[in-house]
Amino acid sequence: xxxxxxxxxxxxxxxxQALFMTNGLxxxxxxxxxxxxxxxxxxxxILGILLVGIFAGLTNHRNRVVMFLNIIVSxxxxxxxxxSAIQSRDLxxxxxxxxxxAVIFFITTYLSIKSFREIYWTIK
Numbered sequence: 001x002x003x004x005x006x007x008x009x010x011x012x013x014x015x016x017q018a019l020f021m022t023n024g025l026x027x028x029x030x031x032x033x034x035x036x037x038x039x040x041x042x043x044x045x046i047l048g049i050l051l052v053g054i055f056a057g058l059t060n061h062r063n064r065v066v067m068f069l070n071i072i073v074s075x076x077x078x079x080x081x082x083x084s085a086i087q088s089r090d091l092x093x094x095x096x097x098x099x100x101x102a103v104i105f106f107i108t109t110y111l112s113i114k115s116f117r118e119i120y121w122t123i124k
Contacts, residue, residue: 010118012111013059016070019108020056023077023101024049030097037094039084052077067116074109078102 027049031042038045055073058066085098 011061011115013061013115016108016111016115017056017059019104019111020052020059020070020073023104023108024052024056026097026101026104027052034094034097037088037091039087040080048077048080061115061119064116064119067112067119070112071109071116074105074112077105078109081105 027045031045031049035042035045051073055066055070059070060066081098081102085095085102088094088098
């Protein structure tokens with residue numbers, strides 16, 4: 001078995017997958033409790049959870065398109081949840097829920113960009 005980290009020292013696909021799955025689980029568990037506060041439709045929330053789970057499963061070092069789309073998904077998640085956190089400062093638990101997810105998406109964005117840069121420049 002080839003160790004990906006040996007060939008691509010800045011590839012963080014496993015961490016990206018774990019962070020996407022963590023966010024997906026947090027959103028899935030929190031949705032029934034915070035659905036009344038959603039600033040978008042319930043359908044969009046469930047679709048977002050599915051999207052994060054799908055990209056967690058698709059992430060691999062051989063597909064540049066998926067690596068690039070991981071960046072997009074992370075940025076959209078970061079923007080949406082941080083905006084929601086800012087707008088819900090008065091609702092402490094909902095604010096915390098959104099802020100935790102936004103922070104995880106922030107870390108995922110950073111790791112996705114590092115991984116994409118490594119794969120894009122290394123594989124021709």
